[in-house]
Amino acid sequence: MTLPAPLPGQVEVWAAGDHELGEGARWIDGRLVYVDILAGRLLEVADLPGPRTPREIARVDVPLGAVAPIGDRPGHWIAAAGTGIALLAPDGSLDWLARPEDRSPVPTRMNDGACDPHGRFWAGSMPYDGTTGAGSLYRTDPDGSVHRVLDGLTIVNGPAFDSTGDLLYVADTAAGVIHRCTLDPDGNPIGREEFTRVDAGGSPDGMTVDTDGCLWVAIWGHGAVHRYHPDGTRLATLRLPTSQPTSVCLTPSGGRLLVTTARYGLGHPADPAGSVLRVPVDASAPPARAYRQGVRGPIGGSRPPGPAIGTPGGTGEGATAARGARTASTVDNGGPLDHPVRRRPAPGVDADRHDADPVPGHHHQGPARSGC
Template sequence: MSPSSTFPAPRFEGTLRCIHAAGASLGEGLLWSAREQALYWVDILEKRLWRLDPATGKQDQWDFTEEISALAERENAPGLIVTLRRGFAFFDPANAGAGPQWLHRPEPQLLTNRFNDGKCDARGRFWGGTMDFDCVAPSGALYRFDPDGKCSQHDSGFAVTNGPTWSLDGRTMYFNDTAQGGIHAYDFDPEHGTVAHRRLWLRFARGDGLPDGMTTDAAGRLWIAHWAGACVSCHHPSSGEELGRIGLPVSQVTNCTFGGPDLRTLYITSASTGLDEARRAAEPLAGGLFAIEVDSPGLPAFRFGG
C-alpha cells in the first residue's frame, strides 16, 4: 500500500481568492476563533493585529508599540495570549485600552532577537520560537509557556523559527528551521510537554522556497507555506510525500490555517517585505490575505489553559 493511499490528495472547491489586499509587510499569526467565528492575523513588522468577521466582512485592527507575531485564545478568560517582540503577554481586544499584560520575557540579553511563530498544544501550553531579526545569526530558540506561568526552553540554534504543528495522535511535533530549509520532527510527550530525538523530516526541492508556517488537518495531513515558493503544499505526516498544492499569485507565502463554520476554509497569509519595485509591480497582491475551500476540514485551534 502506498503512503498516499491512506492519505488521499486534497480536493479544492472553488478558486483561490484574495479577501483582504492588505499589503502587509509580513502577514503571519493566523488564528481562527471558534468562539467568535472570526479570523485573527498579524502584520509582524507593522506591529498590527487584524480581526476579520467573514460573515459580515467587518474588519478591526489594533496597533502595538512592538512587533506582534503569534496568538491563541485563552480557555478560562476572555482575550488572547500573544507573543510580542520580547515575550509573552495577554491581550484582550475588547479591552484594548488596557494594552498588553506582560507575562514573561525569556531573552532580555538578546536585543536583536524577536519572537516569530507559535501556537498551543492540546494541553493548553503555548509554544513559541524566537529568531534573529536579520534572519542570519542562529540565536533563536523554542520555548514553552505554561498556564502556571513557567517558561522553559526546549531547543536552540535557529536563525528563523516557524511552526509548530502536531500529528493527530499528538506524539510528533513538527518545527521549521526556515533559514536552513529544514522541517524537523520531534518525539513529543503530550503529558509532560517535552520534545526529543529531533530529526530532519522534509526539505523542499531546490527552487521551491523555504518552509514557513504550517497546520495539520483533520485527516492528519500537514499543510506548509512556502516562503519564496508561491504556494502552500499538503503532505503525508510520516513520509512527507506531497499530496497536493495551492499556487498563489505572490511569492512570499507565510502561513496557513483552517477556519470557517465547518473549518473547511484554508486561510493563507503573505508578505511584501524585501520585494523590489519590479517585484511589487509583478505581485500587486503581495501581503494579502487569501482563502480557498478544501474538501476536508482542519482542526480547531487549541486554547491556552490560563
C-alpha cells in the same frame, strides 16, 4: 488522499489588505484572527458574505509574532511579542511573563506561535540578521512558566501539533527544514527527526495539521502551499498568485484554506500581496486551541528539566506565573520595553525569515533562499 492543485481562478482574495507581514492565521470563534508582525497589529476578519474588511483588535508598540486566545477570558490573549511572552489585554496592554531574548547576543524577536492540545503556548524566536543558530523555541505552561525547549535553530516557524499533542512540527525556515519532535506528557522533546526538507525553491513558513494528520505548510518565496502525509511524502502543491505566503489556516467546515501573505520587500506589487487568500480544499482542521491559564504545575506529572526562564536560577528575571498566580507583576530583564527589536533589520535581511547574510556573497547553510 492526493489533493489536486486548484484550477485557474479558484484562488481568490478572501480579505483584501496591504499587510507588510501578515502571519499567524488562526480560526477562533468563527472568525479569522492573525497578526501584522512589524506593525504590532492583531486583526480579525468576520466570516460574512460579500467584501470582507480586516478589523484591528489591538495594537502594541513591539513586533507581534503570534497570539492564542486565553480560555474562558474573551478578548484576552497570550502573545509572542517583542523579545518574549506576554498576556495581551483588550486595551492593548502587555503583562510580561518573560523576555528571554532581551539577553540575546544579537538583536532578536519573537516570531510564530500556537497552543498545543494541552493548552500550552509554544513560540519561536529569530535573529534579525539571520545569525545561524540564534533562534529558539519556547514553551509557556499554564502556570505561566516559560521554558526554552529547543535552541540552535535560526528562524523558527510553526509550531504545529497532531491531534494528541504528542507530535510537534517546527520549521527552521532559514535551513529549509521541518523537524518533527515526539513530546513526553510535560511537553519535553524525547525524540527529534528531520520530517522533510524544502529543496525545490522557497522556504517553509507557517503550518497547520488537518484532521487526517497531514501537514500544510506555506512556502515563502515560492508562492505555494505544500501538503505532506504523516510519513513525509508531499501529497500536493497549491500554487498561489503571490510569492510570499506566510501562514495557513484550515476552517473546521466549508472546505476552505485561508492563507496570509506579505508585501514586505515587494515595493508596489500588482498581485494580492498583503491580503488573505482563500483556496477551496477537501480538508478541515479544528479551531485554534486556547491557552489554559492558571493551571499550576506540569500537566504530565513530572517536573520539566531545569529552571524556568524568569525564575531565580533561570536565564531571565521577574515574573513567571500567569495573572492570579504571579510571583511579580512584570518581567524586568534589564532592558527597556522598547527593545532594539523594534528597529528595521539589516539591509538584505527579510524582517521575518531571510537566511541571507547582510555580507554580499555569503550565505547561511547553503544557497540563499529568496526571502524565507
